[in-house]
Amino acid sequence: MTVREIVEKLNLRVFSGAEGLDKEVTGGYVSDLLSDVMGFAKDGSVWVTLQTHKNVMAIAALKELAAVIIVKGFEPEDDAREVSDEEGIPILGSSEQTFELAGKIYNLLNP
Amino acid sequence: MKLEYDVAAGDFTRAGFASSSIKKALKQLGVSPAVVKRVVIAVYEAEVNIVAHANGGRITADIEPDGINVVLADTGPGIPDVEKAMQKGFSTASKEVREMGFGAGMGLPNIKENADSLRIETEVGKGTTLYIYIKF
Numbered sequence: 001m002t003v004r005e006i007v008e009k010l011n012l013r014v015f016s017g018a019e020g021l022d023k024e025v026t027g028g029y030v031s032d033l034l035s036d037v038m039g040f041a042k043d044g045s046v047w048v049t050l051q052t053h054k055n056v057m058a059i060a061a062l063k064e065l066a067a068v069i070i071v072k073g074f075e076p077e078d079d080a081r082e083v084s085d086e087e088g089i090p091i092l093g094s095s096e097q098t099f100e101l102a103g104k105i106y107n108l109l110n111p
Numbered sequence: 112m113k114l115e116y117d118v119a120a121g122d123f124t125r126a127g128f129a130s131s132s133i134k135k136a137l138k139q140l141g142v143s144p145a146v147v148k149r150v151v152i153a154v155y156e157a158e159v160n161i162v163a164h165a166n167g168g169r170i171t172a173d174i175e176p177d178g179i180n181v182v183l184a185d186t187g188p189g190i191p192d193v194e195k196a197m198q199k200g201f202s203t204a205s206k207e208v209r210e211m212g213f214g215a216g217m218g219l220p221n222i223k224e225n226a227d228s229l230r231i232e233t234e235v236g237k238g239t240t241l242y243i244y245i246k247f
Binding site for chain 2: 032033034035036038039043049051053054055056058059061062063079
């Protein structure tokens with residue numbers, strides 16, 4: 001499944017990094033602790049978080065994640081969007097909270 | 112190949128610059144992705160530790176045919192109890208740093224788990240130097 005398909009199926013907002021929408025998603029990771037993601041997220045995953053700052057994108061790029069999804073209607077900071085565009089890693093947004101959103105993504109990836 | 116970077120204290124907007132640059136160099140050299148991933152984790156965590164805890168520091172990466180040596184030397188408060196600092200969940204990070212999602216007490220454990228060798232030299236009030244080696 002591509003990032004774009006997840007965006008369409010879950011009606012997510014695309015804040016930035018639209019160039020990466022056709023990336024293949026191979027899994028997901030949910031955490032607001034950056035070192036947790038750094039240590040344990042797998043490349044190709046979508047990362048669900050409520051963090052909105054630039055370091056999220058530094059980690060997403062280093063870990064070669066497919067996309068970052070920000071929950072609860074939060075919006076990414078401008079410099080985070082810049083890195084997202086540079087790296088072609090989309091930042092997406094949802095008004096839902098983590099539990100519901102993660103469940104839906106899980107179901108999409110594990111039909 | 113030798114790569115060197117200065118790391119400024121408190122500048123989280125630049126955190127990850129050295130790790131990213133080292134990652135690119137290793138990929139260009141054709142180092143296996145599994146090894147590159149471990150180097151990235153170890154160096155990023157150590158880089159962030161300098162930003163979050165020290166007064167600044169310098170990262171030197173020495174890429175040899177069979178492995179990479181990374182030395183991360185900072186001037187800063189030093190680590191009074193290294194054994195404690197190595198424990199998962201232990202952190203002395205400020206509230207502001209924690210609110211960003213750093214300071215979960217996972218940095219040094221992440222480094223140890225991904226490095227083939229980790230040596231820490233530290234002196235309270237002076238600074239800390241990490242020696243990380245990862246073989247290819």
